[in-house]
Amino acid sequence: MPLSSVLRDQWIRAKYERREFTGESDHPQREYDSDILESILWKKGKDKKAFLKRTFQLSRKEFTLRYFVREDSKVPKAVIYMKDLNVAFQPEKIGHNHGLQIFYLQGEHTRNLFVYHESGKDATERGAIFIGTENHSYSVTGFSPGKRGPSRWNWGITMRTPVREFIFLCEHEQDQQEWLEALREVISRPMTRQDYATRYIKQRITEVPYRAEEITIPADVIPERVPTLIVDYSEAEQTDEQLFQEISKANVICIVYSVSDKRSIEKVTSYWIPLITVHTDKYNRVPLILVGNKSDLPGNCSMETSLAIMNQHRDIETCVECSAKNLKNISELFFYAQKAVLHPSGPLYCPKKKYMTSLCVQALTRIFKVSDLDNDGILNDDQLNSFQRTCFNSPLSPKALDDMKNVVRRNIRDAVLGDGLTLKGFLFLNMLFIQRGRHETTWTILRRFGYEDDLGLHRDYLLPELKVPPDATTELNHDAYLFLQGIFDKHDKDHDSALSPEELKDLFSVFPYIPWGPDVSNTVCTNDRGWITYQGYLSQWTLTAYLDVDGCLESLGYLGYSILFAQESQAAGITVTRDKKIDIKKRQTQRSVFLCNVFGDFQSGKSGFLQAFLGRNLRSQRKIPKEHRSDYAISTTYVYGQEKYLLLHKMFPGDCDLSDAYPACDIVCLLYDVGNPFSFKYCAKVYQQYLDSKTPCMIIATKSDLPVVRQLYSCTPMEFCRKHKMPPPQFFSCNTVTPRRQAIYTKLVTVAMYPYVSQAKWNNFCLCASVGAAVLAVLGFALHRVLVKPWCSSAGLLSGHRSL
Numbered sequence: 001m002p003l004s005s006v007l008r009d010q011w012i013r014a015k016y017e018r019r020e021f022t023g024e025s026d027h028p029q030r031e032y033d034s035d036i037l038e039s040i041l042w043k044k045g046k047d048k049k050a051f052l053k054r055t056f057q058l059s060r061k062e063f064t065l066r067y068f069v070r071e072d073s074k075v076p077k078a079v080i081y082m083k084d085l086n087v088a089f090q091p092e093k094i095g096h097n098h099g100l101q102i103f104y105l106q107g108e109h110t111r112n113l114f115v116y117h118e119s120g121k122d123a124t125e126r127g128a129i130f131i132g133t134e135n136h137s138y139s140v141t142g143f144s145p146g147k148r149g150p151s152r153w154n155w156g157i158t159m160r161t162p163v164r165e166f167i168f169l170c171e172h173e174q175d176q177q178e179w180l181e182a183l184r185e186v187i188s189r190p191m192t193r194q195d196y197a198t199r200y201i202k203q204r205i206t207e208v209p210y211r212a213e214e215i216t217i218p219a220d221v222i223p224e225r226v227p228t229l230i231v232d233y234s235e236a237e238q239t240d241e242q243l244f245q246e247i248s249k250a251n252v253i254c255i256v257y258s259v260s261d262k263r264s265i266e267k268v269t270s271y272w273i274p275l276i277t278v279h280t281d282k283y284n285r286v287p288l289i290l291v292g293n294k295s296d297l298p299g300n301c302s303m304e305t306s307l308a309i310m311n312q313h314r315d316i317e318t319c320v321e322c323s324a325k326n327l328k329n330i331s332e333l334f335f336y337a338q339k340a341v342l343h344p345s346g347p348l349y350c351p352k353k354k355y356m357t358s359l360c361v362q363a364l365t366r367i368f369k370v371s372d373l374d375n376d377g378i379l380n381d382d383q384l385n386s387f388q389r390t391c392f393n394s395p396l397s398p399k400a401l402d403d404m405k406n407v408v409r410r411n412i413r414d415a416v417l418g419d420g421l422t423l424k425g426f427l428f429l430n431m432l433f434i435q436r437g438r439h440e441t442t443w444t445i446l447r448r449f450g451y452e453d454d455l456g457l458h459r460d461y462l463l464p465e466l467k468v469p470p471d472a473t474t475e476l477n478h479d480a481y482l483f484l485q486g487i488f489d490k491h492d493k494d495h496d497s498a499l500s501p502e503e504l505k506d507l508f509s510v511f512p513y514i515p516w517g518p519d520v521s522n523t524v525c526t527n528d529r530g531w532i533t534y535q536g537y538l539s540q541w542t543l544t545a546y547l548d549v550d551g552c553l554e555s556l557g558y559l560g561y562s563i564l565f566a567q568e569s570q571a572a573g574i575t576v577t578r579d580k581k582i583d584i585k586k587r588q589t590q591r592s593v594f595l596c597n598v599f600g601d602f603q604s605g606k607s608g609f610l611q612a613f614l615g616r617n618l619r620s621q622r623k624i625p626k627e628h629r630s631d632y633a634i635s636t637t638y639v640y641g642q643e644k645y646l647l648l649h650k651m652f653p654g655d656c657d658l659s660d661a662y663p664a665c666d667i668v669c670l671l672y673d674v675g676n677p678f679s680f681k682y683c684a685k686v687y688q689q690y691l692d693s694k695t696p697c698m699i700i701a702t703k704s705d706l707p708v709v710r711q712l713y714s715c716t717p718m719e720f721c722r723k724h725k726m727p728p729p730q731f732f733s734c735n736t737v738t739p740r741r742q743a744i745y746t747k748l749v750t751v752a753m754y755p756y757v758s759q760a761k762w763n764n765f766c767l768c769a770s771v772g773a774a775v776l777a778v779l780g781f782a783l784h785r786v787l788v789k790p791w792c793s794s795a796g797l798l799s800g801h802r803s804l
């Protein structure tokens, strides 16, 4: 046992088990029976090395401590007056478990005696009670056997001092009466100056301390490995200010009342709870433990009273009756206090409704859905086992699985279907844990899935740190795409490779909000019914990762990426690309997303250009309600067989500072309407004002199905391109009979990927890139689907993923 634990243990035993300082003790207290307490202590010699056996005598009569060099000595080596003496436990300094430092004033010097006792028990302090007078709030009353139940020691005396109450028991009524008389006599006598001094000395050295020393229970005692600091408060020694400070620092507060004193329980609601409420954060309530002490005495206050208080006050985590005298429930009390902090029941359970709180149900429902990998509403044995491994690091034995299912099945209908647990069963199981006081099981599950005490997801879980240097971009990596594909397959119940509104709603049911607005259908590819296709779905995630990496991390968190793919954080799913300047210098890029800013005057056909990339002709574009329009369009295209994402961003003339928007992109498109003579002027202005020759730029002549009119500008668009060494204007129309994807987009990605290729060679270069790509594109896409398919096999996420 560590040194500090011995002393702590002895201190607790002296105070609570032997009740040495309270007058309630069953143990004979020698120091009250004889004037002199004699004991052998080992005292450190003058050479400061060896400890020598010395006889010490504590005289109650003289208030002195003496010690003798030899056992038969008549003359003491030193006589120390109590008023000059102080004692401290010093196990470390003395190098012995029961070491004491006795220090006292001699003349103007402080002398030290370093001693230890062979047995810790005898080295503990003893107590005495000072008896003051009536007008100093001392009183004494007797009580009769009727109150106390069958016992030999039935005749009681209650002695009240300004700081606490002492209960004494007598065997016979006559003893009780004699004691009462004697005590009353003392109390009725006025206090002399000597009395005041004696009270002071006695309180300092022999009476139970008003306040227990701060006790630290080391971290390694409990599995959660957090240390516990127990802080006592004494009205007699501390100011209100100190009390308020301690209250505001506390993680849990034990309000102790006496089960034998009705007033003390009344004070819980009339004084302590309001006081704690005022001095604690109302958004972060401190759990309270209601402790009915002296359960060894007959109670005035039943457990029902404390339960009623507990039901009225949500902050009261639990109530417990204990007896400090016979140590009943004392360790439980501290266990509950630790538990109240580490595994509070308040956020999980509503005692009034006798059911879990709605926040807890929501959190567990999300956990169930995340863990139900095939989304069939049942956690089968494989899924239960991987859930168990995730939360508790080990699978369940087949018998434990069966037992668990049987318990649930016996208690509630529809909780087990086939071989698996339904959501109803999963919730019921957790409620059982909570109701049986095993909050820590549910908390382990919740915390593993990212929840913190208020049942919100932890910030570090949703928003792990990710450093993105200024010239880098963020993309999803292969792992994250695999994960997201698994999520898609799980929710595409009809296997039509598109998500219906219901399927999408189900996918986002693990989110506290729907992250995608109605504009998403016009940002990515959809099927004929306007439902987001598999390709559109991945495109939207790509866009989120690129433009709003925090939002993407958060979404991965809600979907449970880091948990299901056993990653340290959501950030493991993101690739931060290298600086674009290095790509250009090395003439190669690993990036797979390229941003193209699309400029053009009002009504020049920018939206048309974006929508045509998603395969929509003018007719289908006209059906898009205004509020569902999007300023982005993203899809894939293949360049030299590599699948790349092109993200088109529509820039608005006049309403934003173009210089801000410009530098981040990889390529710029300047659109003019061939049918509008004023349209090109805007393109020339943007080019001259904001663009440098380093960013590739392409001029697109839109609405090429309309008659071409002469542009009212100092030169024609063709001359302008020649002058600025740009490829000639690319004619484009989305007014086609059938929706079709046009080559222009592949051209844009190719140029964005190879910005250093001379602009004069663009046309040939782009042609090669796209022709070579066409075959590989189909192949590449098919390969991707085949590769990622095993992800959602019933063998579980991880095995599917690893088999890749």
Ligand SMILES: Nc1nc2c(ncn2[C@@H]2O[C@H](COP(=O)(O)OP(=O)(O)OP(=O)(O)O)[C@@H](O)[C@H]2O)c(=O)[nH]1
Pocket (backbone or CB within 6 Å): 600, 601, 602, 603, 604, 605, 606, 607, 608, 609, 618, 702, 703, 704, 705, 706, 732, 733, 734, 735
């Ligand atoms: N004939 C023809 N009309 C087109 C084409 N593209 C767009 N339009 C029409 O031109 C008008 C403007 O098209 P948008 O694509 O909305 O142009 P915009 O530049 O996004 O417009 P603002 O957002 O108002 O600046 C619409 O009435 C479209 O129907 C095209 O290729 N051919």
